Amino acid sequence: MNIAFSKHSLTQYRVFMGYRYLAYQLELKQLLLQLKSFGLLFLVVLGSSVLGLILLLFLGLGKIIDSSSAPQYGAQMALFYLLLQSVMLSAMKSAIKNSHQRLFQRTIARSVWLYLVDIKLLTLSNGWLIASVLIALDLTLSQWVKVPHFIVFMLLQFSLGVLCLYKPSALVYGFLFSTILVLVPIHMQPLTYHMSFALLFALSLFVPVVNVNGRIAVSSLFGFWFCYLLNHRWTLVWRVSLLLCVFMASAALINERADLVAILVILAMAFIVLFSSSLQFDCGRVYEQYRLFFKTCERERAFYISQFLPSILLFLVATISYSVIFGHSHSVLFVIGNMWCVLQVYLAQKKPAHYALVWIAFTAGLLALLN
């Protein structure tokens, strides 16, 4: 009787797992389709450099493992990895949890199954953790003894994935506290750093969520866009994370190859333009969605113009930050960058099919001008 019941349950679970896996695949396909606005760009630039990106991923992991000589740098790198992982998982969260059909799932499966499949799909989706595990499997016992912090790092990778699914607010607080920790110039061992991260993220679980959204008085277009970005922070978070990537890569490369600084600055500028101007794809959609509402408020023209401001502001903040951090402020490049960003924003709005092509041509043109 019991065996028959268990078999039946197992079959049910498998059917449910099959459904979730199908939903996961379908939603991921949809997610990839959304990247079509970058289509050509991803194929031409990122597509050809996938191998390089994977190598960089392992190179970074190497720095995290072997951080005894520079623990603070290693800790910063680890935190940066965790941030990128969280950004990626946040993008995939809906696919992992099959969020849109969550209530339906509850009607056909036990609660525990839902969480079990969530964790399975989360592990499957976490390429960053898989990369760490691959490296971990390659380590010998004597090497393990020297890098105990790497175990904590992998545990953090897994735990932050779970937080991303069920308690994203803790993720935000945890990153905030941990960033402060890695920026404070104190000497700590790598293990202490990683244990501190774990502690900070654990404590973040108990920090209450502050909902500022409803408390903001929206009386202008500025308030409207502010609330939009606050409620759709994902559109900014992934861009800011990638901009951080650009900044960190710049710092490392300028340090290694000071002779290539001109090329590196142009490349950094190109990516700043790319990540900031692409925000227009989102803002353009918002404009289309609420155009009629603002027309009834007699603010259609102002609303039209305002849709371009988030991209331009992001570009200005990123460019000025880059100039301040790296001390490479060049007025001509700044003006060119501004004009380029405006052009890309225009293309994102009017001719999205040409967006990627123009960006590549412009980047290649600027690099060619250097020679």
Add this chain to the structure above:
Amino acid sequence: MIEVIGLNKQFSDNVVYRDYNKVFSSQKVCIDAPNGQGKTTLLMMLAGLEKPQSGTFLFAGKTAKELGKEVALATDRIALPEFLTARQIIHLSVSTLGCQWPEAVISGFNFSEFLNTRFDALSSGNQKKCQLILALMRKAPYLLLDEPSAALDQTSIQYLLYLLDFYLADKPNGQIIITCHEPAPFVEQGFECISL
């Protein structure tokens, strides 16, 4: 009085209006027509939110110069920012239009307790109330309401009828046009029921 002259409107191959002429002479008009006949589209065009291929709209015998000030429309077709609370949406409209905060209408619809709820979390009835509040607070001479009683509870319908009863008291040239599939309560309040 609103007059529609020679209206032509089509969406790709779907012709909604072909050389359509109509005079809405009553002060309170209820348009009753089957789904897909273009009731909402007509209201959208009257409010200047959608453009016809050709045709003219006359308001009291003249083309409106400032449609935004003369016509107020409540319809599901105007997407409201779903990430804002009802209070923020109303506040934004009040600020941009320079109206007064519609305290009386909000409490009349028993909407006060939902002001701090995000628009996408409101029930369909409360979303409808929010649309109605936004249109009514403008006090425009021409009030166009698309399915105003849809999803509303009986108390709210009664309050809406009460408001509409007095709406034109200070607007001698004003007009209320609604679309409705259940016109009986509106007809009882003096609305003339017409087909398209």
